[in-house]
Amino acid sequence: MSSFLSSSFMHNIFGGLAQGVIYSLVALSLVIIWQSTHVLNFAQGAMAMFATYVGMTELERGVSYWWCVLIAVVVGMALGGVTERVLIRPLYGKPEINPIVVMVGFLAVIEAVATSIWTSTTRTIAAPFSQVYFKSHGQLILLSPFVIFQIVLAIAIMLLVAALFRFTKLGLQLRAAALAPEVARLLGVRVNRMLTIGWMLSAGVGAIAAVILASGSFGLFPTDMDGVFVAGFIAAAVGGLESPIGAIAGGLLIGLAEQFILAYWTPDVAPLGGVIILVIALMIRPQGIFTKSVGRRV
Amino acid sequence: MIRVQALSVSYGAVKALQNVSLEASPGQITAVLGANGAGKTTLLRTISGLVSPDSGSITLGDTSLVRMATEEICRLGLAHVPEGRGVIEELTVEDNLRLGALASKVDIAEGLENQYTQFPVLGDRRKKYCATLSGGERQMLAMARALIAQPRVLLLDEPSLGLAPQVTSDLMKLILQLCETRNLTVILVEQNAKGALRIAHNAVVLHLGSVVASGDAETVAADEDLRRYYLGLVE
Numbered sequence: 001m002s003s004f005l006s007s008s009f010m011h012n013i014f015g016g017l018a019q020g021v022i023y024s025l026v027a028l029s030l031v032i033i034w035q036s037t038h039v040l041n042f043a044q045g046a047m048a049m050f051a052t053y054v055g056m057t058e059l060e061r062g063v064s065y066w067w068c069v070l071i072a073v074v075v076g077m078a079l080g081g082v083t084e085r086v087l088i089r090p091l092y093g094k095p096e097i098n099p100i101v102v103m104v105g106f107l108a109v110i111e112a113v114a115t116s117i118w119t120s121t122t123r124t125i126a127a128p129f130s131q132v133y134f135k136s137h138g139q140l141i142l143l144s145p146f147v148i149f150q151i152v153l154a155i156a157i158m159l160l161v162a163a164l165f166r167f168t169k170l171g172l173q174l175r176a177a178a179l180a181p182e183v184a185r186l187l188g189v190r191v192n193r194m195l196t197i198g199w200m201l202s203a204g205v206g207a208i209a210a211v212i213l214a215s216g217s218f219g220l221f222p223t224d225m226d227g228v229f230v231a232g233f234i235a236a237a238v239g240g241l242e243s244p245i246g247a248i249a250g251g252l253l254i255g256l257a258e259q260f261i262l263a264y265w266t267p268d269v270a271p272l273g274g275v276i277i278l279v280i281a282l283m284i285r286p287q288g289i290f291t292k293s294v295g296r297r298v
Numbered sequence: 299m300i301r302v303q304a305l306s307v308s309y310g311a312v313k314a315l316q317n318v319s320l321e322a323s324p325g326q327i328t329a330v331l332g333a334n335g336a337g338k339t340t341l342l343r344t345i346s347g348l349v350s351p352d353s354g355s356i357t358l359g360d361t362s363l364v365r366m367a368t369e370e371i372c373r374l375g376l377a378h379v380p381e382g383r384g385v386i387e388e389l390t391v392e393d394n395l396r397l398g399a400l401a402s403k404v405d406i407a408e409g410l411e412n413q414y415t416q417f418p419v420l421g422d423r424r425k426k427y428c429a430t431l432s433g434g435e436r437q438m439l440a441m442a443r444a445l446i447a448q449p450r451v452l453l454l455d456e457p458s459l460g461l462a463p464q465v466t467s468d469l470m471k472l473i474l475q476l477c478e479t480r481n482l483t484v485i486l487v488e489q490n491a492k493g494a495l496r497i498a499h500n501a502v503v504l505h506l507g508s509v510v511a512s513g514d515a516e517t518v519a520a521d522e523d524l525r526r527y528y529l530g531l532v533e
Contacts, residue, residue: 175389182380185348187397188373188402189369191369
């Protein structure tokens with residue numbers, strides 16, 4: 001058993017999962033915004049990076065890791081809420097391309113501001129759990145307590161988000177506000193408030209992804225989330241923009257694909273893993289693997 | 299009581315309503331009749347706050363509804379079943395009903411049971427996505443979703459549209475029964491003038507955004523000119 005766990009195959013599985021959960025969380029944050037506002041936020045990664053940098057600044061001033069996470073999440077949520085109110089709200093009812101263009105522009109602004117405040121140097125957060133691999137009977141198993149923490153955290157957040165949308169009054173109102181805003185208003189749903197809450201939740205989840213990235217071996221720099229966003233976006237498209245479970249599964253799948261390409265082909269083309277999966281998914285199930293198709297009576 | 303006075307609405311240069319007034323009382327159905335483009339839907343949408351009027355007043359009891367947000371008007375006890383029913387297809391029957399109850403103080407479980415008793419077909423299909431419902435079932439759901447919040451005022455926009463004659467007849471009887479048993483103020487917009495006049499207590503006839511006649515339903519129904527020129531009831 002220990003030799004299997006320490007095999008190069010399992011090494012790649014663990015490595016893929018560790019990277020995949022970051023993509024999963026970004027994908028999940030995109031799904032939340034999509035489910036609650038039907039907008040794709042192209043600045044999601046950059047907003048998460050900014051929130052994490054604020055958390056890291058406080059960490060350097062002596063707060064604990066968990067306070068840093070909390071600060072990043074709160075700043076992320078505040079940034080998400082303000083962005084919706086100031087940048088996105090005037091665009092509702094306008095062509096769908098408008099919020100995309102505005103958020104691509106906002107992405108550039110956030111990254112420029114972050115670079116001017118914190119420079120483009122990579123920064124890391126000291127992880128709360130050991131990143132030293134486990135050993136079994138003298139054999140190294142390429143899995144650390146931190147990787148387990150990453151995976152468990154992502155799954156816990158996914159379950160919380162799925163439960164929020166499926167079982168709570170707030171989740172029902174968020175879905176209704178996105179699916180049919182006028183009908184929701186007629187039923188007394190405070191739609192504008194729901195849209196703001198959707199953006200806040202999404203940005204909070206995105207901030208957790210950036211905190212995990214910064215806590216890993218390679219740290220975080222201002223444009224670091226661009227590549228992560230692309231992978232997360234593909235993960236959301238593969239899993240289905242309506243499905244939190246699909247977002248998590250899509251992220252893990254892309255993390256694994258990248259890891260195996262990196263191990264058995266060449267690191268230069270590892271990002272192709274996501275594109276290959278996207279092409280296959282679009283050919284087989286274009287609405288997303290986990291999206292429920294709703295039958296229609298004709 | 300809901301009171302609309304001298305209401306005017308325009309969409310850009312197009313005047314959709316001009317100086318429209320009506321009163322609707324509890325326990326009574328007020329039918330709003332007229333051809334396509336008469337302004338019937340605009341009238342309901344303005345009462346619900348979805349459209350802002352140029353001038354005029356709308357009051358529910360002593361409360362002015364003009365410039366009030368749609369969701370707040372709903373929370374005052376006004377339920378609006380829009381044209382096309384407004385059923386959210388991507389949600390289940392039960393989630394649509396739950397949504398109707400959220401803004402009220404009604405106990406949701408009790409409200410659901412009441413609606414399933416009133417509309418057993420919805421109880422049978424509670425876990426189904428609404429995209430799979432027939433036109434009649436959707437209308438039942440739209441009615442149940444409006445009623446679950448126990449509103450004081452019910453605005454119905456073309457509820458008979460696309461329904462079979464027997465289903466329409468049953469629906470009209472149900473509207474009358476609900477109005478009388480719950481003391482509801484009902485404003486019923488219909489192109490099906492014959493069916494609406496059969497159950498209405500009062501009627502208002504709109505033509506190109508203006509009121510051309512109003513009064514008790516029997517008088518309107520008996521007016522040969524109205525029947526011929528505005529209601530399409532005479533061959």
